[in-house]
Amino acid sequence: MPVLVPTAGGSFSGYAAIAIPWFAALVVALYARHVRIIGFAAALICAVACALPLGASPEGQTLYQAVMLLYACLTVGATLLLPRRDCTAGSIGGILFMLGATLLAYSADTLPVLLAGWVLSSVPFFVPRWFQTRSWRPRAGLLLSAIALGLAVARIAASAHTLSIIRLKGQSPGGMAAFGLLVAAVILRKGILPAHAWVADAAEGGPAIPTALLFNGHFGALLLAKVIVPLFTGASVVWFPILSYVAMITAVYVSIRALTENAPRRLLAYIALAQSAAILAGLESGTAEGITGALVHWYVVTVSTVGLFGILRLLEVRFGENLTASAHLGLAGHAPRLAVSFVVLALALVGLPGTLSFCSQELLIHGTLQSHPLTGLLLPIATAMNAVSVFRLFSRLFLGKRRTGFTAVVDALPRERWILTAGMVFVVAGGLFPNVLVARRSTEAELTALAARAQPPIHQAKPRP
Amino acid sequence: MSVSQVILVAVVLAPGVAFALLSLSWLLGWVPGERVVSALTGGVFSLCALGLAGLLWKLADSGSTTVVVTFGNWFAVQDYRFPLVFMADRLSLPFLAMTIVLSGLIGQFSSTYLHREPGFFRFFVLLHLFAFGSSLTFAAGSFDLLAGGWEIVGITSVLLIGFFQLRSAPVENGLRVFAVYRATDIGLLVGVFAMHHWAGSAFLGSGLPALAGRQVTIVCLLLLLAACGKAAQVPFSGWLPRAMEGPTPSSAIFYGAISIHAGAYLLLRIQPLLAQSALGSASLILIGVATAIHGTIVGRASADAKTSLAYASLTQVGVMFVEIGMGWTSVALIHILGHAMVRTMQFLRAPSMLHDDHQMHSAMGGEQAPAETQLEDLLPENVRLWLYRWAFDRGHLDTILDRWLIQPLLELSILLARLDRLGSPRQKPRSAPLAVLGAAKPGGD
Numbered sequence: 001m002p003v004l005v006p007t008a009g010g011s012f013s014g015y016a017a018i019a020i021p022w023f024a025a026l027v028v029a030l031y032a033r034h035v036r037i038i039g040f041a042a043a044l045i046c047a048v049a050c051a052l053p054l055g056a057s058p059e060g061q062t063l064y065q066a067v068m069l070l071y072a073c074l075t076v077g078a079t080l081l082l083p084r085r086d087c088t089a090g091s092i093g094g095i096l097f098m099l100g101a102t103l104l105a106y107s108a109d110t111l112p113v114l115l116a117g118w119v120l121s122s123v124p125f126f127v128p129r130w131f132q133t134r135s136w137r138p139r140a141g142l143l144l145s146a147i148a149l150g151l152a153v154a155r156i157a158a159s160a161h162t163l164s165i166i167r168l169k170g171q172s173p174g175g176m177a178a179f180g181l182l183v184a185a186v187i188l189r190k191g192i193l194p195a196h197a198w199v200a201d202a203a204e205g206g207p208a209i210p211t212a213l214l215f216n217g218h219f220g221a222l223l224l225a226k227v228i229v230p231l232f233t234g235a236s237v238v239w240f241p242i243l244s245y246v247a248m249i250t251a252v253y254v255s256i257r258a259l260t261e262n263a264p265r266r267l268l269a270y271i272a273l274a275q276s277a278a279i280l281a282g283l284e285s286g287t288a289e290g291i292t293g294a295l296v297h298w299y300v301v302t303v304s305t306v307g308l309f310g311i312l313r314l315l316e317v318r319f320g321e322n323l324t325a326s327a328h329l330g331l332a333g334h335a336p337r338l339a340v341s342f343v344v345l346a347l348a349l350v351g352l353p354g355t356l357s358f359c360s361q362e363l364l365i366h367g368t369l370q371s372h373p374l375t376g377l378l379l380p381i382a383t384a385m386n387a388v389s390v391f392r393l394f395s396r397l398f399l400g401k402r403r404t405g406f407t408a409v410v411d412a413l414p415r416e417r418w419i420l421t422a423g424m425v426f427v428v429a430g431g432l433f434p435n436v437l438v439a440r441r442s443t444e445a446e447l448t449a450l451a452a453r454a455q456p457p458i459h460q461a462k463p464r465p
Numbered sequence: 466m467s468v469s470q471v472i473l474v475a476v477v478l479a480p481g482v483a484f485a486l487l488s489l490s491w492l493l494g495w496v497p498g499e500r501v502v503s504a505l506t507g508g509v510f511s512l513c514a515l516g517l518a519g520l521l522w523k524l525a526d527s528g529s530t531t532v533v534v535t536f537g538n539w540f541a542v543q544d545y546r547f548p549l550v551f552m553a554d555r556l557s558l559p560f561l562a563m564t565i566v567l568s569g570l571i572g573q574f575s576s577t578y579l580h581r582e583p584g585f586f587r588f589f590v591l592l593h594l595f596a597f598g599s600s601l602t603f604a605a606g607s608f609d610l611l612a613g614g615w616e617i618v619g620i621t622s623v624l625l626i627g628f629f630q631l632r633s634a635p636v637e638n639g640l641r642v643f644a645v646y647r648a649t650d651i652g653l654l655v656g657v658f659a660m661h662h663w664a665g666s667a668f669l670g671s672g673l674p675a676l677a678g679r680q681v682t683i684v685c686l687l688l689l690l691a692a693c694g695k696a697a698q699v700p701f702s703g704w705l706p707r708a709m710e711g712p713t714p715s716s717a718i719f720y721g722a723i724s725i726h727a728g729a730y731l732l733l734r735i736q737p738l739l740a741q742s743a744l745g746s747a748s749l750i751l752i753g754v755a756t757a758i759h760g761t762i763v764g765r766a767s768a769d770a771k772t773s774l775a776y777a778s779l780t781q782v783g784v785m786f787v788e789i790g791m792g793w794t795s796v797a798l799i800h801i802l803g804h805a806m807v808r809t810m811q812f813l814r815a816p817s818m819l820h821d822d823h824q825m826h827s828a829m830g831g832e833q834a835p836a837e838t839q840l841e842d843l844l845p846e847n848v849r850l851w852l853y854r855w856a857f858d859r860g861h862l863d864t865i866l867d868r869w870l871i872q873p874l875l876e877l878s879i880l881l882a883r884l885d886r887l888g889s890p891r892q893k894p895r896s897a898p899l900a901v902l903g904a905a906k907p908g909g910d
Contacts, residue, residue: 197885257885260878288543328633337492352620353598353613359540359547362609362654366545369658380654384647391623391643399630421492438540 017049017068018103021075025096032089039079039092043099047072050103063295063444064226067218068106070299074216074306075099078209080419081310083317086207094130095210097123102217111153111163114227118189118219119146125206125214133206141198145188149223152181169230179235182228183243190220190280191273193250203269203309208316212309215272216302221294224283240284241372247281248368248378250274255385262326264312267393271386272305275349278379282364288442290367295441296434297360300427304349304357307423311342314416315397318409325393328400337412339398341420346394348427350387356430359438469527470534472520473553476513476561477604480568481597483509487590502589503576509593510569517562520553530555533606545661550606552669559798560603560730563805567722568596574813575714584628588712595621599723603730608657608667611734615653615695615727619646622724625715626708638707645704649694653731656687673737681738685745688735689752696728696782699755702763703863705779709771717812720775722805725782729801732789739790746790753786759860765841766856770815778808 024042028035050069054062078095098121105117122142124130133139152174157163160173172179186192191199202211229236251274258270279301282294315323315338319331332339344355351361361383369376412420430437466474483505490497497505524530536549553561572592579585598617605611623646627639660667663684664674676684692698697705697720709716719725732739732749739745757780764776781804788797814821826832841849858864 200885253881256874256878257881258878260875260882289545292542328636330631332630340492347620351616353616358613358616362547363540363542363545365654366658366661369655370662377655380651384651387647388640388644392640395627395636395640399627399636400633401631435538435540438542442542 013049013052014107017046017072018100018107020046020049021096021100021103025093025100028089028093028096035089035092036079036082036087039096040076042096043072043075043079046099046103047076062440064106066440067222067298068103070302071102071106071217072099074213074302077419077423078213078306078310080415081307081314082209083314085317086209086313090129091131091207091210094124094127095213097130098210098213098217102219105217105219105222108226109165111156111165111227114165114223115146115149115153118149118185118223121214121217121219122146124210125202131207131210131214133202133211135198135201135205137198138202138206141188141191141195141202144195145185145219148181148185148188152178152185155181165227165230170233172232172234176235179228179232179239182223182232183239186220186223186228186280187246189223190218190276191215191250192220192247192277192280193253196250196254196273199273200266200269203265203272204263208265208309208313209306212272212306215269215276216306218276218279218298218302220276221279221283221298224280229283237286240286244281244284244368244372245375247277247284248372248375248382251277251281251382252378252385255382255389258389259385261389262324264323264325264393264397265309267325267389268305268308268312271349271390272301274382274386275301275305278361278364278382281368281379285367285371287367287370289363290371291444292438292442293360293363293365293367295444296437297357297364299430299437300348300355300357300360303423303426304345307345307420308342308349310416311338311345311420314338314412323397325396327396329397330400330402332398333402334409335398335411337417337420339394341412341424342398343394344424345420345427346390347387348424348431350383350390352431354431355427356434356437357427358431359434363438466534469520469523469529469532472516472523473532473551473604474534476516476520476565477551477597477600479509479513479516480593480600484590484593484597487586487593491586491590496586499576499580499585502586503572506572506576506589506592507569510565510572510596513565514562514569517558517565521558521562524558535606539610544665547609548607548666548668550610550668551604552606553604556730556733556798557603559802560726561600563802564596564599564603564723567718567805567809568592568599570809571714571718571813575712578714579712582712584630588625588628588715591621591625592715592718595625595718595723599727602727606669608653608660608669611669611731612650612653612657615691615731616650618724618727619643619650619695622646622708622715622719625719626711628711628715635710638704638710642704642708645694645701649690649701652687652690652694656684656691659684659687669734673735676738676741682742682744685735685739685742686748688731689745689749692728692731692786693752694728695731696725696786697756697779698728698752698783698786699759699860700862700866702756702759702779703859703866705775706767706772706859709769709775713771713812713816716771716775717809721778721808721812725778726785726801726805729782729785729789729797732786733794733797736789736792736794740792746792749790750787753783753788753790756780756783756786759783759862762852763856763859765839766853770818771812774808774811774815777811778804781808 021042024038028038047069050065050072054065054069057065075095079092082091101117101120105114105121108114108117125142126132126139155174155178160168160171162168188195199215254270254273258267261267261270275297279294279297282290282297285291315331323329348355348357351357365380368379524532531552531554534551539547539549575588579588595618598614598621601614602611602618605614623639623643626642627636629635657667660674663680664676666674694701705720708720739749760776760780760783764773764780767773767776785797785800788800855861
């Protein structure tokens, strides 16, 4: 049984993409100097290793390679965006460790490897030296999701002769018990109702940028697209509409919750959570539009939320950690480029025309409305509320009377400015030429939609009439 | 591509290119001076105006009434396609011309009016973005593209309302306007989806989606919701006085001329559908009448010039809605064009209204006493007093929305916050008052 089929690279580059960050994390732990340079170089090499096989892969089989490249690029950005105060051996080491673990999960072809990546990616949030949070809920959420996945894998191992994802396709291994455990893992890891509170707690109490990276691994969506849909076709047909409703209700719930939230990190976490739930609703819609929208939105959400959390952290470092959305702070006068970056990335998250999310939201809304005409209405409503919340955060943080308590506060430093500009260019260029991404993802989406609509091959639940 | 098609694309894209150039130069650390910005703005809009004149001449010469440019699909997934189609016909050309001419005039006016204003550069960047969004809305060949331009106009409008960002009131009012726009734009998004779902396309012009029966009514009502939000019709009129916080030139072009008429444009576009739906037409007429009455009464009790003008605009747009509902599209189009020009001039003269008044009186040989009888003088004293209080609170529209929609939503949010905090180490949430969606008093400066 193959332990790892490195879809990222076919051979060497796939292994290299996973091993380099871990090796660099070890180097950083032993030699705690020049950590930003080491972290940046390792993430960059990792990104190159992920990018190399992308062009050679056949159309419709590049999804996981693309998200590996995206995550590696996000880590490159994170190493540049980390303020000097946070750029310690511990934080860089933790980020690199997470990168390796996440890529392992993305490239996994067997369930134990996926489980290993899933567990390892959350390890830094249990280690005090790395990113352990004050609140118990993030640890509980991560731990319970890992337990649920572990039990599901154990159940599948007990009932099937192989643990290869490809070989188990369409067999519903482990029956409804395994399916239920996998769905529980998705709900817990993704922060779907009623397990949503840990995400906001993690964002508020933990380190901003690593938490954003953890959240943007989108392991829940990964498990859904990689394991649940291909393996449990029959159960998916029956249960996905319900899961889709739950995801849409989550999106509305956290959007309403964000309306009165004044803690900026928490507010951003709710908005990210709503977008994440929208991705899940799109994946579960069973339509090519919805799934394509979800996959493209995955890109937008990751880039925008990491950028927004990064900007928030930069503001905290410059202006103090007691930022609030309950009053006008007028920070645009001190940091106009951070203000512009914030508003572009924030509006890109909620479907501003000219950005990639305009296309992804359009597809998502069409997909969900098509599969659930009435409940699908919840998604545009949630998006509208999110837009109001994120614009409120922008206007309260950056607009209003300029504060005079600060003496010499710099705007975005060159390294911060360039990486934020790269993020903005990505969302804007993606919005102007969306077909580059949409066309690539639509093939996979059509395959996934077909798989979701396929009849159950064995004894599992009856398909929807 | 023919010459006409090239001109149409160039006219639509030119303000967008100017916006991109100015934004990129700022991002790269170079802020062009006032002269450069003014010259660029003048140049872009002059060329666009010339281009449009050329386009009109070419159309008249060829006897054609429509120019269509198709760039294929912006993106496509299975059966769903987002067509990238520009179209200029008898309806969109006047709107395009109005956008280009008034944007150029406003640019010229603002280069003096905003001289040495800290936000001079920002204003012009947003002016170009607005012109691009408006051109896109009016030259869109499909409802999908129209929705894109529509959203750009909305966000630019909000950013310009908060132009004087150092004061809280404009910023909060901008937020409130943004909330209304986003809420009502749901109608446009879902309406476009409904067209795709039922008719398989969302093309504009002569090829309007073929809908039947109840589908027509649903689509009409959804698009009517979007049009009401953008045109500040009842019950969404409360945002209009708040929008007067922006600089006078932006108030002129947005709420005197283009943005306020975008809703009417959308309704003119779907007039063939409205004609098939008795409920859609009746709702449109009812809203138009209600808004016209609301606007004229509230406008009489407004204390500042810009707000009075805004309500005068609202009254006229209400009348336009009635005209469209009755099927008098040519009358509505002429009404829109005439109204936009006159109202822009009035807005631009608003800052010097007192000066103009004094000049007029001195030319007439001294202070003239108002001699005419007002309509409200015919009403009994207690009715007048009640009407005044009603008008002073802008018809209680914001109060009703706050009490019955926003406040319950915020209370629900606070309740959910309490639920979320169970087991959390953090402090209890502070109750969030209406300030969340803008509690600042409306009114211009």
